[in-house]
Amino acid sequence: xxxxxxxxxxxxxxxxxxxxxxxxxxxxxxxxxxxxxxxxxxxxxxxxxxxxxxxxxxxxxxxxxxxxxxxxxxxxxxxxxxxxxxxxxxxxxxxxxxxxxxxxxxxxxxxxxxxxxxxxxxxxxxxxxxxxxxxxxxxxxxxxxxxxxxxxxxxxxxxxxxxxxxxxxxxxxxxxxxxxxxxxxxxxxxxxxxxxxxxxxxxxxxxxxxxxxxxxxxxxxxxxxxxxxxxxxxxxxxxxxxxxxxxxxxxxxxxxxxxxxxxxxxxxxxxxxxxxxxxxxxxxxxxxxxxxxxxxxxxxxxxxxxxxxxxxxxxxxxxxxxxxxxxxxxxxxxxxxxxxxxxxxxxxxxxxxxxxxxxxxxxxxxxxxxxxxxxxxxxxxxxxxxxxxxxxxxxxxxxxxxxx
Amino acid sequence: xxxxxxxxxxxxxxxxxxxxxxxxxxxxxxxxxxxxxxxxxxxxxxxxxxxxxxxxxxxxxxxxxxxxxxxxxxxxxxxxxxxxxxxxxxxxxxxxxxxxxxxxxxxxxxxxxxxxxxxxxxxxxxxxxxxxxxxxxxxxxxxxxxxxxxxxxxxxxxxxxxxxxxxxxxxxxxxxxxxxxxxxxxxxxxxxxxxxxxxxxxxxxxxxxxxxxxxxxxxxxxxxxxxxxxxxxxxxxxxxxxxxxxxxxxxxxxxxxxxxxxxxxxxxxxxxxxxxxxxxxxxxxxxxxxxxxxxxxxxxxxxxxxxxxxxxxxxxxxxxxxxxxxxxxxxxxxxxxxxxxxxxxxxxxxxxxxxxxxxxxxxxxxxxxxxxxxxxxxxxxxx
Numbered sequence: 001x002x003x004x005x006x007x008x009x010x011x012x013x014x015x016x017x018x019x020x021x022x023x024x025x026x027x028x029x030x031x032x033x034x035x036x037x038x039x040x041x042x043x044x045x046x047x048x049x050x051x052x053x054x055x056x057x058x059x060x061x062x063x064x065x066x067x068x069x070x071x072x073x074x075x076x077x078x079x080x081x082x083x084x085x086x087x088x089x090x091x092x093x094x095x096x097x098x099x100x101x102x103x104x105x106x107x108x109x110x111x112x113x114x115x116x117x118x119x120x121x122x123x124x125x126x127x128x129x130x131x132x133x134x135x136x137x138x139x140x141x142x143x144x145x146x147x148x149x150x151x152x153x154x155x156x157x158x159x160x161x162x163x164x165x166x167x168x169x170x171x172x173x174x175x176x177x178x179x180x181x182x183x184x185x186x187x188x189x190x191x192x193x194x195x196x197x198x199x200x201x202x203x204x205x206x207x208x209x210x211x212x213x214x215x216x217x218x219x220x221x222x223x224x225x226x227x228x229x230x231x232x233x234x235x236x237x238x239x240x241x242x243x244x245x246x247x248x249x250x251x252x253x254x255x256x257x258x259x260x261x262x263x264x265x266x267x268x269x270x271x272x273x274x275x276x277x278x279x280x281x282x283x284x285x286x287x288x289x290x291x292x293x294x295x296x297x298x299x300x301x302x303x304x305x306x307x308x309x310x311x312x313x314x315x316x317x318x319x320x321x322x323x324x325x326x327x328x329x330x331x332x333x334x335x336x337x338x339x340x341x342x343x344x345x346x347x348x349x350x351x352x353x354x355x356x357x358x359x360x361x362x363x364x365x366x367x368x369x370x371x372x373x374x375x376x377x378x379x380x381x382x383x384x385x386x387x388x389x390x391x392x393x394x395x396x397x398x399x400x401x402x403x404x
Numbered sequence: 405x406x407x408x409x410x411x412x413x414x415x416x417x418x419x420x421x422x423x424x425x426x427x428x429x430x431x432x433x434x435x436x437x438x439x440x441x442x443x444x445x446x447x448x449x450x451x452x453x454x455x456x457x458x459x460x461x462x463x464x465x466x467x468x469x470x471x472x473x474x475x476x477x478x479x480x481x482x483x484x485x486x487x488x489x490x491x492x493x494x495x496x497x498x499x500x501x502x503x504x505x506x507x508x509x510x511x512x513x514x515x516x517x518x519x520x521x522x523x524x525x526x527x528x529x530x531x532x533x534x535x536x537x538x539x540x541x542x543x544x545x546x547x548x549x550x551x552x553x554x555x556x557x558x559x560x561x562x563x564x565x566x567x568x569x570x571x572x573x574x575x576x577x578x579x580x581x582x583x584x585x586x587x588x589x590x591x592x593x594x595x596x597x598x599x600x601x602x603x604x605x606x607x608x609x610x611x612x613x614x615x616x617x618x619x620x621x622x623x624x625x626x627x628x629x630x631x632x633x634x635x636x637x638x639x640x641x642x643x644x645x646x647x648x649x650x651x652x653x654x655x656x657x658x659x660x661x662x663x664x665x666x667x668x669x670x671x672x673x674x675x676x677x678x679x680x681x682x683x684x685x686x687x688x689x690x691x692x693x694x695x696x697x698x699x700x701x702x703x704x705x706x707x708x709x710x711x712x713x714x715x716x717x718x719x720x721x722x723x724x725x726x727x728x729x730x731x732x733x734x735x736x737x738x739x740x741x742x743x744x745x746x747x748x749x750x751x752x753x754x755x756x757x758x759x760x761x762x763x764x765x766x767x768x769x770x771x772x773x774x775x776x777x778x779x780x781x782x783x784x785x786x787x
Contacts, residue, residue, distance in 0.1 A: 002574075002577075002578050003577050004574075005570050005571065005573045005574035005577070006570070006573055007577065009573075018598075030570050030573075030574075046598075049645075051602075051606070052598075052601055052602045052605045052606035052608070053606075054605060064598060064602065064604065064605035064606070065598040065601055067601065067605075068598055068600065068601045069598075133731055134731075134735055134757070136734065136735055136757075137730075137731045137732075137734040137735045138730055138731055138734055139711050139731045140731075142711055143647065143714065143716065144716060144718070145716065148639045148641075148716060148718045149718060151630075151637075151639035151719070151720045151721065152639075152707075152718035152719065152721050153721065154553075154721050154722065154723060154726055155551055155553075155555075156630070156639065156720050157637070157720040157721060157722055158551055158552045158553050159549055159550075159551045159552065160542070160549060160615075164543075164615075165630045165632075165637060166615065166630050166637050166639075166720045167541050167542060167543075167612075167614060167615060168541070168612075168613055168615065168617075168629055168630075169540070169551070169595070170537075170540035170541070170595075170596055170597055170599055170610065170612075171596070171597025171598060172597055173595055173597070175597075176594045176595055176597065177558075180559075180562040180563060180565075180566060181425065181562055181755050181756070182756075183566045184425055184429070184562070184565040184566045184569050185405075185429065185755075185756045185758075187569035187570060187572065187573055188406050188429040188430070188569050189405050189758070190573060191405060191406060191409075191572055191573065194576055195408075200758050200759060201758065201760075202756050202758055203756065203757040203758075203760075204755065204756050204757075205735070208732070208735070208737050208752075208753075209755050211726065211732075211752050212421065212424075212425075212558070212562075212755050213553075213555060213558040213559075213562075214553055214723065215424075215447075215450035215751070215752045216445070216446045216447030216448075216450045216451065216553070217553050218450070218723050218726060218727065218752060219446040219449060219450040219749065219750070219751060219752075220446035220723075221723040221724055221727050222727060222738075222749065222750035222751075223446060223749055223750075224446075226446075227723055228552070228553060228722070228723055229552070230552045231552040232552075233529065233547065233549060233550055234552075235528075235529065238527065241529060242529075242547075243529075243533070243538070243547050243548055245547075251533075251538075251547070251548055253529050253530050253533035253538065254529075254530070255527050255529050257527070314524050314525065317488070317525055318525065319525045319526055319527050319530055320530060321524070321526055321530035321531075321533045321534040322533065322534075323533040323538050323548045324534055324535065324536045324539060325536060325539045325609050325611075326536045326539065326540070326596060326599045326600055326602070326603050327603045327609040328536065329535070329593060329603075330600075330603055330604070332534075333519070333520050334515050334516070334519045334522075334589065335589070335590065335593075337516075337518065337519040337520070338516055338519065338590060340590055341600075341604075349605065352604065352605070353600065353601075353604040355593065355600065356590075357566065357567070357590075357594075358559075358560070358563040358567075358586055358587050358590035358591035358593070359563055359564060359566065359567030359570070359584050359587075360516070360585040360586075361567065361571055361574065361582055361583075361584055362497075362582045362583040363574065363578060363580070363582040363583075364574040364577075364578065364582065
């Protein structure tokens with residue numbers, strides 16, 4: 001059997017919420033030993049601040065948010081306001097290869113855990129700092145939530161009908177862009193270290209990462225002065241292009257990118273007359289008749305459930321899929337085949353669904369090893385077994401509040 | 405960081421970002437495009453900067469031989485095999501692996517290479533629908549929405565970059581390359597944040613909230629998120645907790661300084677304000693003066709003052725606002741690149757700063773027109 005891609009790689013996370021922990025989760029799913037550091041006084045904000053909770057009751061180990069981004073990790077508590085706690089954190093960093101943190105800029109330095117300090121005796125250290133605006137610049141110190149940053153980075157303004165207000169995207173959308181790119185950067189830095197012995201300090205701004213997702217529209221502005229606008233569900237390259245309500249409350253999404261595809265659509269929806277109408281063979285003609293075409297699709301779609309509509313359209317080689325609800329993702333045979341959700345036992349939930357990343361490796365497949373840790377669940381294992389701290393000193397650390 | 409690594413990028417749009425990210429991290433990326441392919445779109449140019457262009461026909465009978473030659477010394481091949489074409493044979497992993505056992509093949513497709521939907525025809529709209537993202541955007545009860553600027557290719561491209569570098573880490577251990585099978589549908593699920601946990605743990609299905617936040621008040625009150633202002637909209641929410649307290653106190657102070665009547669806001673004790681307990685009538689009464697105050701403001705004015713006052717909230721930016729944001733200029737995010745034809749373009753720079761420096765984008769060179777020996781295409785990478 002092959003070793004995992006990151007077997008033997010050690011990661012310490014001084015992270016909370018989504019942006020830091022999602023990086024560590026992806027590394028953990030491919031074999032890295034990832035230690036998530038919290039404190040009893042300041043646990044990860046995802047543990048208590050956001051639903052859902054087991055049975056609707058907030059509890060330190062009953063958060064669904066925390067469970068989703070911390071599977072396959074070890075959980076420890078260290079009080080970073082305690083001098084012995086800081087010393088312990090330093091020992092943990094000396095043990096690891098990679099540090100991930102998503103505190104506000106300057107906090108790690110104030111704690112004595114800045115990159116310069118940590119790397120002084122650890123030249124191969126890779127450290128990722130990720131936050132709203134990046135570590136520098138006039139607004140570096142801005143506190144902020146990803147849900148609002150998604151508006152600053154342009155995505156909300158580009159969602160919705162042209163005449164209506166901008167629309168929210170779910171949760172801290174942009175955080176996951178930065179955590180995904182951040183994970184790639186950490187792995188590239190690991191390769192750099194492997195080939196040269198050099199460490200890296202990576203400053204990743206969630207705002208800037210988000211802009212790479214709008215790189216085309218941003219360049220169109222710089223180049224031609226074009227200001228992208230929200231356009232509902234329309235697209236300049238296809239017509240029709242949108243969603244239609246189906247029987248039973250679902251919706252079908254479909255699009256036609258050529259005259260032939262439109263003709264096939266018309267046959268499927270029982271309106272071959274539209275397909276034969278020469279005025280509708282071009283995109284401009286179909287746009288001009290958008291309402292008539294939309295009504296025809298709507299009449300057809302309203303009689304079918306969304307999944308059947310999608311299957312019928314796909315049989316005719318037409319771009320289509322039902323608009324899946326989040327619940328649908330748990331019974332989609334395609335996702336099931338890829339092992340999207342992995343259930344693992346958990347002391348509070350009984351068992352809990354954990355997600356695998358969106359890429360499958362043929363020879364070193366990822367895995368969810370365990371559900372997310374309880375608060376401080378692995379103090380003994382990490383400090384005693386991995387760091388080799390003897391029981392007497394561990395008791396002292398405990399007594400002095402370093403593990404609070 | 406990936407200097408010395410050689411990437412052959414044969415992607416359609418679904419995979420453009422992957423090669424861009426690998427190039428930004430220092431790899432030497434050769435972008436293969438058919439002779440005559442139109443590369444003038446902003447999207448193509450933005451996501452294929454930092455790569456070397458190679459004009460090569462990959463749909464001819466000799467395509468496989470040409471590709472085999474190209475990848476014989478490569479570290480990565482990135483491809484977006486399309487259903488209903490000969491792509492499965494062209495990008496066949498077993499053949500490529502027999503030519504170059506160290507080659508990592510990254511295949512980016514809408515649903516993954518296998519499974520009941522692997523041959524389905526979809527575009528960005530249908531991928532966003534299939535991943536649940538559209539069910540979470542739009543007006544409550546209204547039509548599900550996608551982001552007008554396609555996002556699924558970016559999610560797939562970014563996840564593929566993680567997959568590619570993960571396979572690189574594996575190669576150091578097992579001594580050979582492997583197949584990285586990326587699903588755009590699964591990649592977009594990353595964007596749903598914690599929504600899946602509601603289904604699994606609470607047995608409820610999250611839905612779209614439009615321009616308001618719902619589900620925060622036990623009385624069922626909804627809170628406004630987007631507020632019209634002089635030149636667009638502002639994202640501002642009446643939060644509770646410590647962060648909300650600071651923000652709300654500062655808002656009232658700001659209104660006072662500007663001589664604006666804060667109405668019922670003036671009497672609220674923000675240290676004990678609990679958004680979960682407010683009725684809709686109370687929320688409406690509190691929000692009315694905020695609406696009046698923000699309506700007379702410009703987005704940039706709000707951004708600067710909110711930062712100064714340590715308030716939560718951001719303007720809803722257009723690309724024009726983004727292009728002139730001083731924060732991005734201060735961090736040298738924009739990079740001006742001069743093309744072989746002498747034209748200068750302003751691009752998004754690399755997505756990270758390493759050891760205090762943002763890696764520079766490479767200046768494009770004139771396209772190669774034939775599959776020259778890959779050895780001669782290697783050039784020193786800068787990051």
